[in-house]
Ligand SMILES: Cc1cc2nc3c(=O)[nH]c(=O)nc-3n(C[C@H](O)[C@H](O)[C@H](O)COP(=O)(O)OP(=O)(O)OC[C@H]3O[C@@H](n4cnc5c(N)ncnc54)[C@H](O)[C@@H]3O)c2cc1C
């Protein structure tokens with residue numbers, strides 16, 4: 001029986017992780033299997049079931065968090081799964097990978113530790129798979145409309161699943177040889193084991209979604225305008241993977257690479273495409289330039305490849321441990337975070353990050369090979385080197401993880417359909433995800449800019465609702481959790 005005062009008596013406990021050093025011996029997920037089970041009901045019971053649940057509003061999917069917390073606390077797992085799957089197509093991905101803005105907005109977090117919402121979501125999702133509560137849901141009848149989805153990241157997959165379940169004949173066109181977008185070739189298996197992706201794809205196939213790999217829309221043999229002619233509607237979900245570069249002296253040195261080149265090869269090696277990664281950090285001194293998720297994934301990968309040394313450069317100052325005054329509850333604050341990769345490198349005691357570090361150039365050994373990364377300190381908010389602070393970090397591998405500037409421009413889809421880009425380089429669309437081309441919609445990072453999986457799923461669901469409305473010409477049946485301009489809670 002749930003205890004209404006559990007938030008006063010039960011401390012927050014997080015899912016246990018395996019020993020950081022033992023984790024480096026494999027590329028399996030960092031969590032201890034089954035570690036959640038004994039404690040999760042009590043953790044869900046900490047939910048105060050507030051009248052106005054800010055957590056629900058902070059989740060872009062509008063996950064019905066208090067509802068499933070009550071059900072889990074009472075051991076009603078199947079009903080909890082039904083509530084969760086009503087708003088989230090892929091909770092096994094968000095339960096592992098979401099930064100959980102919902103927890104920052106939990107009312108309990110005003111003066112105590114937030115409910116472990118993400119862990120609870122994950123446990124419901126994993127149990128739903130194990131118990132058969134997350135079954136294929138093929139449509140009752142087909143509408144006769146044909147929809148093409150371009151791109152198979154979380155936005156494209158969510159859109160495709162919603163459209164297929166609504167009865168539209170839906171095919172996903174993916175230029176890569178495997179389905180999944182950044183879930184496949186960006187995020188490493190120690191954060192998401194790929195059999196979880198395969199399981200979801202098998203479900204989608206069983207429901208009727210078609211997949212075509214090696215299908216680069218925009219190329220001469222598959223122009224986007226011809227694809228549009230053959231379908232009643234098209235959803236473009238091609239991501240925002242144009243990598244930012246560093247135009248600095250020595251950039252052309254052998255040994256300076258984009259982080260995505262490095263991560264893709266590591267992931268391909270795990271898929272069995274190479275016996276060892278053609279771009280391995282083994283025995284090398286690595287400098288990672290950048291402070292985000294991509295940089296952290298490079299760190300965890302380099303440690304597993306047995307790099308001799310790894311340093312990560314972050315242009316920003318080290319964030320505070322607690323919320324700054326200008327980032328009050330319920331916004332998701334910038335605080336000092338130790339990711340699982342940083343933990344493996346020894347943080348917080350021996351943090352591999354150098355904060356307020358700006359890169360000045362790359363030094364070579366005289367034969368074109370990288371020998372060091374020249375850095376300097378920078379005042380907060382300023383990228384210019386502070387005089388007298390320049391120094392060189394020895395390095396024979398430098399990885400650039402500087403973020404992304406929208407969809408790749410060499411993609412000819414926009415040109416073939418007469419689409420434009422906005423000021424930030426993303427594909428232009430209206431509030432309803434529609435472009436200027438009739439029946440063509442944009443979902444995910446391609447329209448929003450590089451974001452999060454939870455936003456990509458929300459975009460895919462909402463774009464599917466817009467397509468459904470366009471095709472049927474009436475009121476949509478499908479849920480639309482966000483508009484194209486919805487943004488995270490901010491101060
Ligand atoms: C290394 C890394 C780690 C990340 N970690 C996290 C995390 O922990 N948590 C989190 O929430 N978010 C994370 N993100 C962000 C998250 O992965 C993205 O926001 C999300 O994947 C965007 O989904 P999407 O479907 O819009 O695009 P993508 O996942 O980028 O998928 C786009 C797909 O379109 C395909 N495509 C492109 N052009 C064409 C074409 N012409 N024809 C056919 N197909 C095409 C691409 O090959 C790709 O498969 C991370 C990002 C990176 C790079």
Ligand code: SF4
Nearest residue numbers: 059094098100102118
């Ligand atoms: S998807 Fe993210 S924001 Fe939404 S409930 Fe799950 S962890 Fe929280």
